[in-house]
Amino acid sequence: EEQLVESGGGLVQPGESLRLSCAASGLSVSTNYMSWVRQAPGKGLEWVSVIYGGDSTYYADSVKGRFTISRHNSKNTFYLQMNSLRVEDTAVYYCARSEGGFRDWGQGTLVTVSS
């Protein structure tokens, strides 16, 4: 059974950094399109970033230059390094695996950016 488990969320101040992890089981992060999707409190879903193929990456404009997606194939885990965090980055962050649609989702990890 495929499973994704996020970790690393928490409370940080504006300008600080945080790294989220997504551990996969039952699927390989190295051969799939792996994404981060976030949801601000009471708001809709926002796609954030994807890693695929030979470490190709893409980002939403809202996080480009501040966030970095990466993966560790032997740990079957991928990451989201979030730098220069802003209040508007406050959200539940989900990791997800796509085959066209996002077929597998983690349970989400809450990131709160507040002074």
Added chain:
Amino acid sequence: EIVLTQSPDFQSVTPKEKVTITCRASQSIGSSLHWYQQKPDQSPKLLIKYASQSFSGVPSRFSGSGSGTDFTLTINSLEAEDAATYYCHQSSTLPWGFGQGTKVEIK
């Protein structure tokens, strides 16, 4: 960037009624359009992939149609457990994106 616009934003429906949600893309995306259901405090769940393909385990009352720029999610004979917010998502062109969501309430 492709923008997805859903309508309506909110719908209040009685059980057994038929629900139709539309998603319009700002440019043609072929059939690379997917639908999700999200209940409060839960992760989203894939319902329909590639416009009309039902995902494994999804009840048959959920169906999708459309191509190009106009897509529809239909829920036949709504059940109480279908109260949720529904989102469309395009995977045709990066950056990927979601519609703003349609909240379905049971009367």
